[in-house]
Amino acid sequence: MTDTLTAPARGQRTEPGPAPARRRRYARHLTRNLLVTLLVLVEAAPLAWMLLSSFKTQAEFVNDPAWSLPAHWGFGNYTDAWTNGHIGLYIRNSLLATVPSLALIILLGVAAGFALEVMIWRGRHQVLLVFLIGIMVPSQMILLPLFRIYFQAGLSGTLLPLIITYTATGLPLTVFMMATYFRAIPREVFEAATIDGATILQAFWRIGFPLVRNAVFTVALVQFFFIWNDLLIAMTFTNDDSLRTVQVGLLNFTGQYGETSYGPLFAAISINVLGALGLYLAINQRIIKGLTAGAVKG
Amino acid sequence: MRSVLGDRRAIAVLLGPALLLYTLVMLVPMGWSLGYTFFTGNVIEGFSFDGLGNFTKLWQDPQARSALRVTLEYGAAVTVAQVLCGYLLALLYVFVLRKSSAFVRTLVFFPVILPTVAVALMFQKLFAIAPQKGLAGIAFEALGLHHGDWFASGAGAFFVIVLMDVWRSMGFYGVLIYAGLLDIPEETLESARLDGATGWRLIRHIVLPLSWPVVLSSLVFSINGTLKVFDSVLALTNGGPGSDTTPLTLYMFRTAFSYGDYGYGSTIALLLTVVCLGVTLLIFRFSRRDPTKG
Structure with a gap:
């Protein structure tokens, strides 16, 4: 020391x-x-x-000071938030929108990163720059035309607009990060594989993808939180109550009960926080494991 | 050998889907939005050509000016506070807590992953005055700093938004800069200490210049997010009181979807885009100079 x-x-x-x-x-x-x-x-x-x-009753919220503890510990507020507040449904919607988007972002983004960094062709630097535009430009710039397209294509009323938009907006950062990770791997690795008879596509799938596995995990994590916590896109493209994601549902939670139902609202927020906490603890261990494994291989 | 890595069919298979989706869902709508700025109207009522009408309207619109001011003030306040708090946290991790910083690091990072809406609703209750005074309200009152309704004045509401976003994200910048500080070779610090540099002087002349690149990327990353602030404001104050905390993003959303004016909404979105690009370029310009010699 x-x-x-x-x-x-x-x-x-x-x-x-x-x-x-x-x-x-x-x-x-x-x-x-x-x-x-x-x-x-x-x-x-x-x-x-x-x-x-989140365990307090309505009377306790109104009459007792904010720092007082609940008199009884029951999960009434939680069941109320889950069923009457539709938090269960909203979480399902969020999962249905997030999981396919995430899979597509990874698949398309890693492949594009490989094509732009490992493959050699004229114009690849320019294409990477074009992807960079997508990182800088705010989502507000694409919302209105997309709203019109989805409406006229009859996609409104499904979760497809969310999946398509999340995938497209997630690509620029993913492509850029994956290109950076592939830069660290010598091209000879892939060339050697093709000498042994593999096509370059096979080399990408069997060698390239596994080599950047840890990077893929990081990118997937970042994108998961972007998508899961998104409000703007979800608010714009979900016109039906039954399609709301967790964030949109939570935002409108007060409206559904009127301003006075504090217990279920606190429970709904707590469900979100506890879910994040559970995931966070799991990820932390995974990251530590990854770090120590890397250190041992050294 | 080059021919294998230049295989056009393989490039098309790998890059094609991503580029196609990106073009259709992002590049084309961007151009489309640019086109909208010359029109007025919406999908239901139809569009009519308006020439530069939206731009003259934007120039004279006091609400747009107010929204631009909120966006810039919020961007400046939160970016500076986030990166500064992040830097102080990183110094705490590296130089004070040293090997035992893992727990604090993990704890302070946690709010980063929380949904913005959940955090905003929580802060709303922390600073609420009804049905009972919130916990943060009580704490600030005990310190003699603020009495009454935080959300009744523009300044009070603005303060709560800034405080919330710094609380939420300082852990992220703490870890980002912490990783940067770990890259400073121990020998460099050691020889500086032998030369008598300690405390503030060590930070000012050795640590800060060596960690400047990571501070710069933090600033760029932060300003890019803060200028686009939407969720925090919408969920915490809904732009109020009045439109005192309405940034460009929210004003654009309202114009387009509540008032059904796609043309003017796109013009506001364009202004936001120009601001984002301009500020980022400005930081890069500024960064070429060595800040430690300024």
């Missing part, structure tokens, strides 16, 4: 009289602990407050 920013204080130890140094070190530890405690509090307290409040 090397010294850091706080190194000079350690040097004080050689000075006569250890007491001031010890006091200073103590003060430093205290500042550090206070800082970390404050940080943890600021991050965790709002979430904890919401989870605890």
Whole structure:
């Protein structure tokens, strides 16, 4: 362990009289602990407050102060949010829109990244630049024509507009990132495979794709959160209540019950937070596993 | 050998589907939207040619000016706060917590993945005054900083949006910059310390210049997102009170879908696009100069 920013204080130890140094070190530890405690509090307290409040009854919301704890622990608010609030249905819709989009983004994006970075042809740099435009330009610029196209093609009233739009808007970043990852792999790897009799398509599928597996995982994760948390596209292209995704449903949650039904609303938010937390814990382990595996192979 | 990697049929198979979808769903609509800016009307009522009418309207529209101001103010405030907090977090991880930073890093990163709508509704309740005063409202009052309804004034509502988005995303920039700081060779820091650079001077003259590239990419990444802010505002304040917190994105959405004016909506979208491209170019221009010598 090397010294850091706080190194000079350690040097004080050689000075006569250890007491001031010890006091200073103590003060430093205290500042550090206070800082970390404050940080943890600021991050965790709002979430904890919401989870605890989700068990309160309507009367408790109205009469007791916000920091009071619920008198009884029941899951009434949760069942109410899931069935009457249709959160269950909205989660199903979100899954039906997210999973196909994600699969398409990965398949098309990785292949395009390979074609643009590993394959050699004139104009490939220009095509990559054209994909870059898609990262910069805001979605507002494509909404209105798409709305018209989907309407006239009779796709409104299904989840297809969402899947098509998510796939297309997810491609630019994916193509760009995959091209960057393929840049790190020497072309000779693929050329060697073709000498052994494979076509370049087989080389891509059997060698290229597995080689960038970890990168694919990262890209898929980023895109999953983009799509799952999207509001703008989902709001624009879902005109029917039964097609709402989680975000649109949550936004309209208050409207459905009127302003007063706090318990189910807090429960609905908590379902979203807990779902994210479960996924987050699972991913964390996966990332740590990936990191250690890489380190062992070294 | 080059012929294998130049196989036209293979290129078409690999690139074709992505390029086709991207062209049809993004490039064509972009051009189409540009065309809309010369028209007025919508799908149901039909379109009529309006020449440069939308552009003169945009120039004189006080609401558009207000929306542009909100977009720029929000973009500047949140981007600076996000990257600054991210940098301070990264310094905390690397130099203070060192090996034991994993737990704090994981915790502070968590809100990044939460759905914006869920977080916005939570902040709405945290700063609510009815039916009971929210937790954050109580805390700020205890510190003597603010009394009464946060969402009654434009400034109060703006503050809550900025606070929420910094709370949500500082963990992301913390980890991004943390990874950048880890790339600084330990020997460099060590020799700087031997030369007597410590604390603020070490950060100012060694750490900051060496981590400038990652700060720059954080800024570009952040401003690209913050100028396009939509979910946070819509779910937290719905652009209110009045239109005090309505950014260009929301104003465009309202114009197109609530008032049914596709032409003017597209013109606002074009303004937003120009702002996004302009600001990004500006940052790149600025970054060519060495900031540490400024």
